Amino acid sequence: MAGTARLTSYGLPSRxxxxxxxxxxxxxxxxxxLSEVLGVSIGAATGWAAAGGPARGTPPNSAAARRAETRV
Structure with missing residues (x-):
């Protein structure tokens, strides 16, 4: 049984x-x-980066922080 299916069978959602x-x-x-480390496409890695918000240590008034605020 795969790890995800096994966890789900115990009532523990893993997603x-x-x-x-x-x-x-x-x-x-x-x-x-991220794309290289996880072996995912650059598009998928960019999507996760967008979902995660600005990178840690990004100054609050930076362009990345402003873009994150407009997505909310």
Whole structure:
């Protein structure tokens, strides 16, 4: 039985945890690095980066922070 199916059979959904972990990683590294590390397409990595908001350490008045505010 696969890991996801096994967790689900015990009533433990894993998708939210996976998504949270991906967004956290995306906030820590650029999409190009995330794509290489995880073996996903650059488009998928860029999507996770957008969902995760601006990178950690981004000054609040930076262009990345302003773009994140307009998405909300």
């Amino acid at each position: 939210r945890g996976r998504n949270s972990a991906l967004m956290d990683l995306a906030a820590q590294m650029p999409p190009a690095v």
